[in-house]
Amino acid sequence: MLVYIAGSGAMGCTVGYHIQKNTDSEVILLDYWQEHIDNINKNGLEVTGKVEDKIEIVALKPTQASRKADLIVVMTKSMKLDSMMQDVSHLIDENTQVLCLLNGMGHERILKEHVNLDQINMGVTVWAAGINGPGSINISGIGSIDVQNIGGNEEEGKKVADLLEQANLHTKYDSNVMHAIWRKVMVNGTMNSTSALLKCKIGEFFSTNAHKKIVDDLVNEFVEVGNADGIKLDKKEMLDYIYQTSESAKDHYPSMYQDLVKNNKKTEIDFINGAVVEKGKKHNIETPYNDLITQLVHAKEELQKAE
Ligand code: NAD
Numbered sequence: 355m356l357v358y359i360a361g362s363g364a365m366g367c368t369v370g371y372h373i374q375k376n377t378d379s380e381v382i383l384l385d386y387w388q389e390h391i392d393n394i395n396k397n398g399l400e401v402t403g404k405v406e407d408k409i410e411i412v413a414l415k416p417t418q419a420s421r422k423a424d425l426i427v428v429m430t431k432s433m434k435l436d437s438m439m440q441d442v443s444h445l446i447d448e449n450t451q452v453l454c455l456l457n458g459m460g461h462e463r464i465l466k467e468h469v470n471l472d473q474i475n476m477g478v479t480v481w482a483a484g485i486n487g488p489g490s491i492n493i494s495g496i497g498s499i500d501v502q503n504i505g506g507n508e509e510e511g512k513k514v515a516d517l518l519e520q521a522n523l524h525t526k527y528d529s530n531v532m533h534a535i536w537r538k539v540m541v542n543g544t545m546n547s548t549s550a551l552l553k554c555k556i557g558e559f560f561s562t563n564a565h566k567k568i569v570d571d572l573v574n575e576f577v578e579v580g581n582a583d584g585i586k587l588d589k590k591e592m593l594d595y596i597y598q599t600s601e602s603a604k605d606h607y608p609s610m611y612q613d614l615v616k617n618n619k620k621t622e623i624d625f626i627n628g629a630v631v632e633k634g635k636k637h638n639i640e641t642p643y644n645d646l647i648t649q650l651v652h653a654k655e656e657l658q659k660a661e
Contacts, residue, residue, distance in 0.1 A: 355379040355517065358423045358445060360438050361430030362390070362413065364483035365455065367491045369427055371401055372521040374411050379424075379517065383413040384442065391415065393489025400490040403483075416441035425514060427453045428465075432625040435461055439468040448473075451510050453501065455479050457609075458625030459539050460632070462504060472505030475514050478534045481523070484612070498524040502531035536585050540576045540592050541599050543627045544569045546610035547647045551654065553615055557604025560597075569596065571643040572627070579630050582637035613660075614651070620660045623651040 355378075359370040362383035374381040383399075385391055394413040401407045416438070423445045430438045435456065446452075446469060453475040454461050465474050482495030499518055503511025511527060518525035528534055545556045548568060552559055559565050573592055580587040610626075613619040628648040634641040654660075 355424040356421055357381045357425045357427065357517075358384050358419065358442065360384045360416065360426050360428045360442050361434065363387075363429065363431075364485045364491050365479070365481065366427070366429030367399060367401075368481055368483045368493055369429060369455065369518075369521075369523065370411065371399060371405075371407070371409060371491075372523050373517065375407070375409055376521045377517060381411055382419060383411060384416045384419060385413060386415060387488065388415075389488040397489055400486070401493060402486060402490065403492040403494050404496050405493050416445075419445055421445070422447045423450045425451050425453060425517070427455065428461075429455060432456050432458050432461065432622040433620060436464050436467070439465065443468060446473075451475060451503075451514055453477055453514050455499065456622075456625070457538065457542055458622050459535060459629040460625055470505065472503065472507035472510070474505055475501050475503045475511050476531050476535065477501040478531065478538045479523075480538070496524070498526070500526060500528035500531050500534045502528050504531075532585050533587070536576070536580050536587060537592060537595055539626055539629065540573060541596055542608075542610070543576065543630065543644065543647075544572050544596055545600055545603070546608040547621075547623060547627055547651055549608050550610040550614045550621065551647070551650055553611070555605060555607055556600055560600045560604065568643075569593070572647070575634065575639070575641040575644050576630055579634045579637060579639050579641065582639060583633055610651075614654060614658070618658055618660050620655050621651055623648050627651075 357379050359366040362385040370381045391413040398408045399411050455477045479499045481497035484492045501515040515525050515527040549559050577587045577589045610621050613621050627644040631641045631645045
């Protein structure tokens with residue numbers, strides 16, 4: 355099987371590393387960061403953290419690849435998904451499956467512009483990784499992955515899930531993946547944006563008295579909009595999951611903090627809190643708390659001239 359990773363930053367390299375290392379499939383990493391590509395081709399991909407290794411793997415710019423893909427795992431940031439799909443269109447035919455593991459919601463709308471619904475597999479991952487520098491990643495959390503083909507092509511979806519499971523990525527086929535996606539979005543939407551705005555660790559935000567009302571107000575909106583959208587979400591179950599995650603991640607600065615505060619990059623806010631605002635409009639449900647958080651993050655991006 356020929357697998358391309360379209361967007362080979364921290365998480366793309368984590369997925370690519372595991373498939374290349376543990377299965378018979380051939381993996382090609384696609385990215386735009388030339389120094390990263392050059393280092394990987396010259397010295398191999400270095401993996402540190404929970405896994406320590408170095409492997410040979412090919413890295414290319416999307417335009418340099420030519421063979422048709424069996425599977426494309428898209429792992430860009432949300433804002434770059436559409437342009438990446440355009441840049442890999444020459445690698446896709448009717449037999450290609452696409453797997454999307456980005457954080458956030460609404461990516462399937464973008465993917466539908468580029469491939470048929472029965473070629474789209476949506477997923478959610480709780481693996482955690484960062485970049486040490488060009489050619490080197492750090493896997494900070496061993497996680498799991500849920501996958502579902504959203505066009506009803508269960509056979510192909512299960513093949514994708516089996517490949518990732520064989521790759522040691524702890525993957526299962528999930529016939530209700532949207533529930534898992536909403537649940538992860540709620541985690542990101544309550545702790546990433548708030549910790550980024552407050553410039554603090556997740557545990558520090560959750561230690562404040564004020565966090566309770568903030569989290570509760572945000573979750574109320576997520577649950578109401580999710581249920582209107584056909585996803586059965588139970589508020590208590592969601593809050594339990596959020597609090598469990600906040601405890602296990604208490605010493606971490608979330609990825610939105612890394613993007614906005616540390617690296618002065620634009621965030622995925624429109625696909626997290628902003629996505630529930632957009633979906634709320636469709637169902638005539640007001641979402642003032644998520645709207646305010648979204649606009650505050652955008653204001654900070656503007657003030658800092660984030661790129
Ligand atoms: P990333 O920032 O590591 O990589 C995104 C892109 O930025 C890649 O193309 C990468 O090559 C490029 N990049 C990174 N550092 C660069 C630098 N210094 N100079 C030039 N280019 C650079 O993003 P990620 O963490 O892999 O996230 C991809 C998707 O996965 C996002 O939707 C994210 O929310 C999701 N996700 C990430 C994690 C995680 O722990 N990293 C966990 C779950 C989901």
